Amino acid sequence: MSKSDVDEGKVRVYIMGREYKVPFGLTIMKAMEYAGYRFIRGAGCRGGFCGSCATVYRIEGDYKLRVALACQKTVEDGMYLTQLPFTPANKPVYDVEKLSPSVNVLLEYYPEIAKCVSCNTCTKACPQDLEVMDYVQAALRGDLEEVSRLSFDCIGCGLCAMRCPTSIVPYNVAQLARRLYGKYVMPRAKHVDDRVKEVEEGKFDEEMKNLMEASLDVLKERYTKRDIEK
């Protein structure tokens, strides 16, 4: 990087091999947009929550392929970038109503978890810093509670699956575990049941009708004056 580039506050990045100069401090996603790319897939909330913008990059002079969320990671000089629009990961079809939370159910739908060699590559890939290997191992022994606990903050970006040398799909395994745990094992939340009953009995119908019929100005006013939980 020449001195004038530093003075301008810019870094060099390579997007799919081609060099661009982009301002310091931009996220990978913003940098690609700055360079003229427009995202129609692989972008979502832009806040690090939706898991849409999994990305793989390398830094000049380093052999390692690194992974991150494009909306969170800021650019560094000499980054080689590309964007992963979609993870074509295996996702068996099941009806959670017809399953039971048995110890073998995860193995039945994802038998490949038995191939885990405990290399921990999935954990290293996780942008949420989850202990992915540990929850795959818990899945292997049918411990739905532990899988749910360890994977709770998973945003489903798919990077663990992209990096696994034995083609396990950790994030989908964990989703099945959490569905089963939530449906069959965790105690029911009474306040939710009560509220659902109120909704079904029409307690909020009138208010909903008013909202639907309100003009844009009224909606704007009500939005700005709303109660915000502090």
Place this chain on the structure above:
Amino acid sequence: MRIPYFPGCAMKTTAKNCEVSAMAVASKLGIEMVELPRWNCCGVFPSLVNDDLMRHVAPIRNLIRVQEMNKSGIVENEYRLVTLCSMCYHTLKEANLFVKDKEKLTKINTFMDREEEYEGGVKVLSFLELLKEVGYEKIAKEVKKPLKGLKVAPYYGCLLLRPREIGIDDPENPTILEKLLEVLGADVVDNPCKVQCCGSYHTVDKKSIVAKLTYDNLRYPIENGAEIIATCCPLCTFNLDSRQKEAKELYRDLKEIPIVYYTQLMAIAFDLEKKFFGLDLDLYYKNPKPLLKAKNLY
């Protein structure tokens, strides 16, 4: 005595009866088996590569957990790791021997760059060895309901015995289980098949192989008068019990016989609460309860 304990997947699923009885028996003998706070598969999976290195990563990770338990004070200067499952014992001990070669240890440590280094100081023990160390006199003192008149044949399988460097006893003619069963007051029946192969993982896709082996492994102890078989290994137990169904279809003369872990017989002989016998779990092809009831042991 607080000692690190590695369960393995079977103890949490198909061999719950083994774990529940062993934990209760250990506690009676003053041993507190402390489950590793984090553990992964012992390492018995199809290896990705043929360099004989990658497959040792999983077991070494578990051994590192024992170091961590010592450093965080969960156990005090206790580097022995006790196992109940024969497969886990075998895999962990094999890996531990493998990294006696410093070059191999360095390679594995380098690969696992997010773990602390394994220092090689953990000793892998089977529960049978631990019991031997505790002493049969101490065990005899806890026997409140001797298994008198119960004709038990021991069955070891291979993983606790072979190869010799890994084995806990003579690989051809072990006696550690017989000694224990005698202390429990059982009538120990000679089992000429006690170190034979149970058929192992053929049970998944070639049931007929395991059915034949089950027939062979059961008929001789039965001829010698055995009423029940005492096992150490979850895979042997599964094969010897469940495959009796397939064996009977092939060999009409097979008499069914219940299969239990030696730890369950210990819980019974110690006269512990029934819930520690593990007999109510839905794990059996041939339910051991009727025999035990007939012998006034249940």
